[in-house]
Amino acid sequence: MSSAGLWRIIRYGAVGLALAAAVAGLLLGDEWLWLAVEWSPPSGVWLYTDAGLDTPTTVTLIVAAAVKAALLWLILRTPRQGTLDRRAKALRALLYLMVANALVLWMPIGLLPDVVDAVFSLVLWAAVYVLYLLVIRWRSSGLRAAAGVVFAVDLALTANGVLDRLDLPEFGPSALLVVSPVVATVLTVVGQWRDGRWSRGTLVLGWSSMGLYALIFPFDWLVDEIFPDGTAATTVVWNTIALVTTVWYAATARELAAESRPAAGPSPARRRLNRVLVAAVTVLPLTVLIQPERTAHLTYSGGSSDCYHRPAFGDLEPEERDAVFLCRARSTEGGVAPMFPDTMSDQAILAYGRVLCRTEDRDEQQEILARAGSVRSTWGVDAWDLVYVCPETVGATRPDLLRSTAETQVDHADYIAEANARCRDPWPRTKGVVQATANYFLFVDGDPGYLVYDPELEQAAEEATDRSYDDSTGIGVAGTAALVGHVADVSDVCLTVKAFRAAPPPRTAGWDQVSEVPLISRSGRLSVPEMDGGEVGAGAPMPNLAIKGKGRYRLRVYIRANDAEEEHLVVVFPGASRKKLKLKS
Structure with missing residues (x-):
């Protein structure tokens, strides 16, 4: 079969199928009629009434079916025979690709x-x-x-x-x-x-498409x-008229x-x-x-302001810092409103940021934010946001904000090492089977104390915390967890933990409080939380104090405090007693 004969079969088949589909769609219902005429799924946009398609849309679809069949007949005309060079062949192929x-x-x-x-x-x-x-x-x-x-x-x-x-x-x-x-x-x-x-017909099609x-x-x-x-008839009309341009592409390719x-x-x-x-x-x-030089080229970065990660100032190149401030200023993290209105350009936000850098107090910041139209003007702006637009100003009072992540980690490690170094073992001559001494960092805004617990059963920790407020020993016990409270208003304590195979002598001299309570290990572990990259916990690795595995233990806590610091000694040893003892108070 020649290519011309095959082309005619495709032409008759496609046009006939389009007309048959339109008739079938008219009989089967609105969704099928839309699919048959528009050659695309309905996707819900055509439903303007609860009953389905409105009358104008239905009539328009019926007329469009005949018009589109006629246009498809023109599109699928057999290409004219003739000699084509390589460029003309490529153009014809691309034009038919555009038609397809x-x-x-x-x-x-x-x-x-x-x-x-x-x-x-x-x-x-x-x-x-x-x-x-x-x-x-x-x-x-x-x-x-x-x-x-x-x-x-x-x-x-x-x-x-x-x-x-x-x-x-x-x-x-x-x-x-x-x-x-x-x-x-x-x-x-x-x-x-x-x-x-x-x-001339092809030229008329070109002028018509324009x-x-x-x-x-x-x-x-x-x-x-x-x-x-509203009516979906508009969509049908435009989709039908748009085929005129497609007919022009096909005619251009056909007559090359x-x-x-x-x-x-x-x-x-x-x-x-x-x-x-x-x-x-x-x-x-x-x-x-080409725009005049005096016309500002404004940008708006609000569509990409997901700032769940705050990069350290020292990790950024100079050209990246403004973008981070814009991200922070436009962020809606946590469901809060952005710092500035969405309609404000990036350039205006950066200008306001540099003005805020020169303010002397919170009240002046609030006044500037209110003038900018901020809905959260009473919040002011924090130094760790402003550092990205005025590092020289913020760095004068907060040099720590200029550090990179690596520098911050080194500084943090030095701080922990220094805090651990000031803590000493209060029983240096009494060695435990396992032991450790470190600074325990408490939560600054009011941490009740620290846990000695079975880390595999954390659900008891909350109950132990609640009980610590009511217990005369200051230690809240809930089976596998004990919360040891601090007696002074401090942000950290020097903590030494020791585990023994048997109960050591009380040796209460020099201590303000000594208490002893029961504790259970169901997994074979008892320990104290470590910082592990956070802000709360022991500043050094803590050993497993359940040296005999699963079972009952006794927890003895020694506490003494002065104006500068508070020191704790935690002693754990096997013991079946369930009594709570106050050895010294």
Whole structure:
């Protein structure tokens, strides 16, 4: 079978299938009618009444089915036979790819990430525009140059779609998104006319596709006036009219091999007019695209302000610091309102940030934030946010905020080592089976004490904490956990833990309080929480105090305090007694 015969079978089959599907959809119901005519799933947008499609939409779908079948008949006409060079063959293939994309390929491509669709469109149009310049016989270097400029502007604006999906800065005003394709279409049709290979019908299709852009706004206004409650008929009409452009692409590809007809020779007056038009379409898009130097290029980073991670100032390059401050200022983490209104540009937020750096007190900060329209002006701004925009100011009083993560870790380790070094073993001559001495860091805002517990059974810790307030020994016991309270208002204590195989002598001399309580280990472990990268816990590794494994133990706690610090000695040894003893108070 020849390629022409196969093409005719496809043409008759596709048009017949479209008409049959429309008839079947009319019989089966609204969803099937929409699918058969629009060639896309309903997706719910067409339901404007509880009963389904409104009457205007149903009538429009029936008419659109016949119109789209006719347009599909034109699209699938057999390509003209003739000799094509390599460039013309490539252009014909790309134009038919654009036709296939408009008819069917858009559905599978739509399942991919948006950026894939945007890149596909950009690459396809770039290739078509280049081949337009090479294949069309423009018969005028000025006209070809004008087309090249307009095509480049249109591609630059198409690239904005890719940049937007990648959250990168865009270029060019959005108004050109309407103007540029219109001008590109005009120049392409003019080039086809001067080439002479394309028929008058193809040229009419090109002019018609350009005219669609001018109908958008008045048509939408007219529909809103007639149907104030909305109707899906508008979508159907536009989807049908859009096929005119697809017919033009198909006709352009079909007639590429046609023999050239002599181009009409323009009169001298017409040639002068053509030069003026060429200059206008070349210069005007550039004058719109290039903005005056005094016009601010404002940016808005609110769409990407998820600041769950706050990088250390010292880890950032200078050019990254403003972005972090913007992220913090626009953050809605925890459901709170952002520091500044969403409508404020990045440049304005940075300017306000630098003004806030120069304030002398919280009241002045609140006044500036209120003037900026902040809904949380009473909060002020913290130094650890401002450090990103004015490190020289904040660093003068808070040099710790200028450190990198590595520097902070080293400083933190030095601080812990220094705190541990000041603590001494109060029983240096009485060695336990296992033992350790370290500084225990308490929670600054009121930690009741520290736990000696079975870490495999943490549920008892909360109950032990509650009981510590009511127990005369100051130790809350809940089976596998004991909460040891501190007696002075301190933020940390020097803690020594020792485990023995039997009860050591009481030796209460020199201690303010000595208490003894029962404790159980069900997993074979008893220990004290360690800091382990946090802010609360022992500053050094703590041993397992349940030296005989699972079973009952006795916990003896020695406490003494002075004005500067508080010292604890925790002694654990096996013991079955369940009594609570106050050996000294």
